[in-house]
Amino acid sequence: MQQDLQFVRDAIESTHPEPALRSGQQAYDQAFATARGKLGQPMSRDEAWRVLAGMNPVFNDAHLGIVFPDWRAETRAHLQEGGKLFPFEVMIDGQQRLRIVDALGGGTTALAGREIDNINGVPAARILRELGASVHGDTPAFRNKLLARRFWLYYWKTYGAMERFTLQAGAQVLEVPAASALPLALAGEESFEQAFRFRMLAGGVGLLTVNQFAWPDKQRFYDFTERAFATLRDAGAQALLIDVRENGGGDDDMWKTGILRYIADKPYRNGSSFVKKVLEGRAGPGEKAGDVVTGNVDSWVQPEPTHPLHFSGKVFVLVGDLTYSSAILFSNTVQDHGFAKLVGAGGYAYVRQTGGIQKKHVLPNTGLEVVVPRFVLDRPSGKREPALVRPDIVLADDPFDRNALVRALLEHPAAAAN
Known part of the structure; x- marks a missing residue:
């Protein structure tokens, strides 16, 4: 032991x-x-x-x-x-x-x-x-x-x-x-239909639920979001709610390709400064295993404002106390770049996220595992305060009624404002 x-x-x-x-x-x-x-x-x-x-x-x-x-x-x-x-x-x-x-x-x-x-x-x-x-x-x-x-x-x-x-x-x-x-x-991890849902609400509002960014068949997710944004276009929708309250993360590519390509209107990045531990087999030029390296995210994703399914209406991202990892990076990105307003209750997770988790460390006697991240990433704005997620519109969630937050937002002045 x-x-x-x-x-x-x-x-x-x-x-x-x-x-x-x-x-x-x-x-x-x-x-x-x-x-x-x-x-x-x-x-x-x-x-x-x-x-x-x-x-x-x-x-x-x-x-x-x-x-x-x-x-x-x-x-x-x-x-x-x-x-x-x-x-x-x-x-x-x-x-x-x-x-x-x-x-x-x-x-x-x-x-x-x-x-x-x-x-x-x-x-x-x-x-x-x-x-x-x-x-x-x-x-x-x-x-x-x-x-x-x-x-x-x-x-x-x-x-x-x-x-x-x-x-x-x-x-x-x-x-x-x-x-x-x-x-x-x-059960929710096994069903595509439970993990991802889209429906139109009254008043020309779309509700896109994305409970993970880790689905193994990414193309299926991209096809799903393409259909959702086509529906928004055909319906002449004025607002979109993106629900990531139960999204524990996954791969950033899923939200970059599946969501931001339709709503981003300016170049964006998913972080700013970072610190990382160089691991064996992952050393870059001038690095060696064991080094602690600091740097900046210099790769910016270009928007596609002329995409035929580009959505220019109001966008709100619903966050909750299970929103984590890549879903935090997503919420940081849309908030810092002005692509959406965050809605929900904050104060549960750090915006300066650790990542690149390594799941290869199996304890020799018990067979338990220690999961460890290899980097720490600052949000795109570089701000470290507030340290925890802080929505733009603070509204309480109701664990007995998942639609209560949606109704509360639709009644909020920010959702009704032109």
Whole structure:
């Protein structure tokens, strides 16, 4: 176990240009010292993960953490072999209350909106505290959202698989069987139709939902957005809403080619200054592996204002506390270049994003993985304040009604202004 811990530190410090960027050096060192003190005896992989992942919140970066190398495949295998999971999709509200949103997988339930006071006799506040101690992410708000999204995973990996759950919701005690449904976090990744949607709303407004920039068949996505922008043209649309509230990132090419080619009206870039660690096999002229190099993004993408599907109406990008990685670079780019107004609730993720994550560092004994970024990129404007995402139009989201933010925006003066 001590060997795995040292492997984690070596992997981070050989890959990350600024290992203590978000934690500070003292907290970074202390996290490793604390983990070292807990790894004095043999333990299972899940037990080791709970210790090592205890460093994740200290890193304050959703691109840096100790994770299960393929938790998606492991979850599917668990379900296929007859295993069960916690039976609800949940959210954690602003008062740190655990509340039911849907049945696991997105099915309806009469318990939607109910607060869970305890599970199997353990107070929900304690459960959230214990599970949250292993979650990676930029801020507490981001980690809460990620924990809620994968609550079934963290509960399983912390307390083990169970067949039934006893839930207390107020004065009511419920006996609920565990579920075998595929969680939304996984089901939504498998269906193109769930990941990408377009529809026209009343009043000549288009709503384009893009839940990821990582679809393997990029051409299918480009064909989809081309049809969407053709519909906008044919409908004489005056406004476009682009919903990336659940977009965890992917490849910048997808939004450059699939979206910005239709709305950009000036040259743009996705960042400004950067700092990177030079990795083996990736050294440029005058560089060698291990160097920390600073530089500037000098490549500008030219707009296509004469494209027959160019959209010149108002554009609003809806962001949320699952918007991350390449989706943050997208929101930075449209905001800094004036291509769109950001709408939603901010304060959950850093605009100065880490990236180029390396997923090759598998711990030698436990088989866990440490994911590490190799560069840090400033937003196109170069501004570092505000440090966290700040929408131009701040509107609260409603986890029980995904259309509430859309309605609120359409009623906002900025959406109605000519």
